[in-house]
Amino acid sequence: MTDHLTFDELCDVADAPTGAPAASAAREHLATCADCEEELAAITALSAETALLPREIAPPAEVWTAIRAELGVRAATQPRWWESSSVRLLAAGLVIAVSSSALTMLATRARREPASVATAVAPAPAPRALPAHLASAERGYARDVEELRRALNERRDSLSASTVATVEQSLRVADSAIAEAREALERDPANGVLAEIFASNYERKIDLLRRATELAPRT
Amino acid sequence: MLLGMLAVALAANPLRAQKKVLAGYATTPTVSVRLFAAVGSMQVIGWDRDSVQVSGTVASDSHVELGVPRSTRVEGLKMFVEAKSEQGGREGALTLHVPRGARVWLKTGSSRIEVTDVTGGLDLNVVGGSITVHGSPRELRAESMDGAVTVDGTPEWMRVKTATGDIVLRGGQNIGASTISGSIDAEGGAVDHATLETTTGAIRFALDLARGATVQMETHSGPIDVQLSRKADVAVDAATVTGTIENSWSRMRPVVGGESRGMTLATQGGISGGRVVLRSFKGRIVLRGS
Numbered sequence: 033m034t035d036h037l038t039f040d041e042l043c044d045v046a047d048a049p050t051g052a053p054a055a056s057a058a059r060e061h062l063a064t065c066a067d068c069e070e071e072l073a074a075i076t077a078l079s080a081e082t083a084l085l086p087r088e089i090a091p092p093a094e095v096w097t098a099i100r101a102e103l104g105v106r107a108a109t110q111p112r113w114w115e116s117s118s119v120r121l122l123a124a125g126l127v128i129a130v131s132s133s134a135l136t137m138l139a140t141r142a143r144r145e146p147a148s149v150a151t152a153v154a155p156a157p158a159p160r161a162l163p164a165h166l167a168s169a170e171r172g173y174a175r176d177v178e179e180l181r182r183a184l185n186e187r188r189d190s191l192s193a194s195t196v197a198t199v200e201q202s203l204r205v206a207d208s209a210i211a212e213a214r215e216a217l218e219r220d221p222a223n224g225v226l227a228e229i230f231a232s233n234y235e236r237k238i239d240l241l242r243r244a245t246e247l248a249p250r251t
Numbered sequence: 252m253l254l255g256m257l258a259v260a261l262a263a264n265p266l267r268a269q270k271k272v273l274a275g276y277a278t279t280p281t282v283s284v285r286l287f288a289a290v291g292s293m294q295v296i297g298w299d300r301d302s303v304q305v306s307g308t309v310a311s312d313s314h315v316e317l318g319v320p321r322s323t324r325v326e327g328l329k330m331f332v333e334a335k336s337e338q339g340g341r342e343g344a345l346t347l348h349v350p351r352g353a354r355v356w357l358k359t360g361s362s363r364i365e366v367t368d369v370t371g372g373l374d375l376n377v378v379g380g381s382i383t384v385h386g387s388p389r390e391l392r393a394e395s396m397d398g399a400v401t402v403d404g405t406p407e408w409m410r411v412k413t414a415t416g417d418i419v420l421r422g423g424q425n426i427g428a429s430t431i432s433g434s435i436d437a438e439g440g441a442v443d444h445a446t447l448e449t450t451t452g453a454i455r456f457a458l459d460l461a462r463g464a465t466v467q468m469e470t471h472s473g474p475i476d477v478q479l480s481r482k483a484d485v486a487v488d489a490a491t492v493t494g495t496i497e498n499s500w501s502r503m504r505p506v507v508g509g510e511s512r513g514m515t516l517a518t519q520g521g522i523s524g525g526r527v528v529l530r531s532f533k534g535r536i537v538l539r540g541s
Binding site: 192194195198199201202205206209212213216223225226228229232233236239240243244246247 | 337360376378379394396397412414415429431432448450451469471472490492493530531532533
C-alpha cells in the first residue's frame, strides 16, 4: 500500500478526540495499515511524553555565566548580522530564550489575578518586598546591570565627555523610573501592567548600558 | 565585464587640513559593506550598479583603510576611517555609493548620516550625530545616543533606539522604536506591527493601521497621544497606573480606579480589526479620532 497518511494527517489523528469525524477516514486507513499505525503510536507516545514536560525550565546557572561571558565578548567585538558565527547565534538564541522566559514568567504570574491598575498605588501601611518571581527577575537584571556597568567603567576613558554625560543622564532617568515602578509593585505585586512597565524600564536601562559599552573602542 | 578597482586617491589638501578619498570596487548586488567612519558627515546612496564607491574628504591626519583591490566581484567590504583626534572625527564628508540591495553596516562618532535609496539592509550606529533614512530598506537598525533618527520611508523591519534623541517614523511592516527621554513621532504612513516605548519621552502615533495590525505603546511617564480613524475596526486596551486617559476617538469612557488613581479603557474590535495596547505608569494617554 503506497497511499500512507501524511505526517500532518497522523498528527491530526493523534490530536483529535476518539470518534471525531475529521479523523474517521484516517482511522479507517489505520485499521488496515500497520506502517501508519506504528507511526501513529510513535507520535502519540511522543505527544504524551512532551505533555509531561514542565512549561518552563529555569536556565542553569552556568548558562547565565556563558551568556555574560559572551556578552562581554560581543561588547568588545561589536558583531553584526553578517559576522554571526554558530557560537554567537547560539548565545543570542539563549539570551532571547532566557529573556523571554523571564519576562513571560514575570508578566503571566502577575496577571494570574485580575490586575487593578487603580489599586496599584493604593497606600499601604508599610512597603513589602517584591514577591519571589519578581525579586528573582530583578536579581537577574541587577547582575546584568552590574556586569555591563563594570565593562563600561573600564572603557569609560575612551568615550567623549559629552557621550558619558548623555549616558549618565539617561541612566539616572532609567533608575528613577525603575525605583518608582518598584515601589508601586511592592504595594501591588499582582498588577500585570506594573510588572510590564517595571520589566521594560529595566530592559531599556540594560540596553542603554550595552549600547554605551559597544560604543567604546576596543583597547 | 567586471568593474575592477577604479582608483584610490589620497591627496593632502593643506588649505583645509583634509585629504581626498576615492575608491571603487566591483561587487555583488547584495554586497555587505562595513564602514567605520570618523567623519563629519556621511552619505550613503543606493545606485543601480554592482559596485561600491567611496569618495569625499577626511581630516588629513586620519588613518584610512579602504581595502585591497581585487579582480573579482567582492561579497563583503570592510573600510575604516579613524581620526587621530576628536576634532578630526568631526571633519570631512564621505559619500558611499552601494548597490541598492547592499547590506550596509556603518558606525560613526558624531557624524550626520543620511541614507538614500538602499533597499537591502542597514545597520547604522552613531553617538552624537543624527541619522536620516530616505526610502524603504528591507531591514533597518538605527541606534543613536543623543542624535535624532528620522526614517522617511516604510522599512519591512525596523528597530530604532536612542537615549535622548528624538525618533520620527512613517510606518512599516514590523517596526520597533525605543528611547529613554527622546520623543517618538509616528505619522504619515501605515503600520502592520509596531512597538513604541519610552521612559520619559512623548509618544505620538498617527499611522494608519493595516488589516489585523498590532500596535503596542508603552511609557513610564511620557504622554501618549494616539490618533485613530473613527472608522478603524480596532480594539483598544489602555491602562495607566497613576495617569489619566482621555478618549475622544470613541464614546467609551475610561474607568477610574480605586483611590481615584489610574484609569483603564477597553474597547472591542472586529475580527479583522487591529489591536492597540497602551500602557503608562503616570503618563497621560490621549485617544483622538480622525
